[in-house]
Amino acid sequence: MSRRDEIIEAALRLATTEGIGMLSVRAVANAAGIGPTTLRHYFPSQAELLQAVAVTLVSGSLDDLGIADDTHDPAQRLYDCLLQFLPPSEHQGAVLGGWFELYRLALGPEPLPAVSELLKSGHRSSAQALQRWLETLAGQGHVAPDDVEAQATRALALIDGLHLNLLIGIERFDLEMARETLRWFAEQVVTRRASGT
Structure with missing residues (x-):
């Protein structure tokens, strides 16, 4: 090294x-x-x-895990991938503080253009991972193919909201509630196709 x-x-x-x-x-x-x-x-x-x-944080953080393994429940596979967006409980404050600090450096009173570009890059990487996971599930018949892009956008908005709620310490909202919210989202995305709606 x-x-x-x-x-x-x-x-x-x-x-x-x-x-x-x-x-x-x-x-x-x-x-x-x-x-x-x-x-x-x-x-x-x-x-x-x-x-x-x-750059290091953005480039290597999202793995496809077992998203392509059609022998397991598709909602569970999507949920497992989505969990990567939540901070580990032992470092929750520091990770979320870092997330907010990047936004502050990019959008604050004296914005750093390089950090702004990194946030955009991170957003693109996250969107690409989400689309890749959803496209894999769509290819297996678990998600409506025409919903992939919209669901990826919804997932990004949901994840940002979860981060913000965790950061500011909304009453009765903790990491377990954030996990439950991601599980609900994964089940909605997958069951939507199964129910034909």
Whole structure:
């Protein structure tokens, strides 16, 4: 692993445990076991460091899991894939804080165009994964083919809403409720085709 990759790994660990807002040059340098000057050799600015971390987060986060395995319940397969959008319970606050921090950096009073582009890239990657999963289920006859694009859009809106509700701590809304909501969505998408509506 190159020194640059080691720095990104250290930054990802820090982002997961402390939140992306804690990714200062000094904090990441400490986490990587190097000095700030060495870190600046690889990442001349904090924006470039954040961009590298965000690219890594966006590019490798969604797996197809068992979506194509038609021996298992299609709603369960879709639900399993959708769960990847929720933070792990042990790092929920940091992950959601990082999600919000990316939006703040992209849309705040002094927006960073690079972060805005990363958010767009992440949105495209998420939409492509959702469409891929739904198209797989549609090819197996579990989802109406003409509903795939609309259902992917609905899923993205639902996921963003779940993140926001989890982040602001809506009363009686927790990670378990978010999971139940994703299960409901998966069952609606799949049963819609089965019922012919």
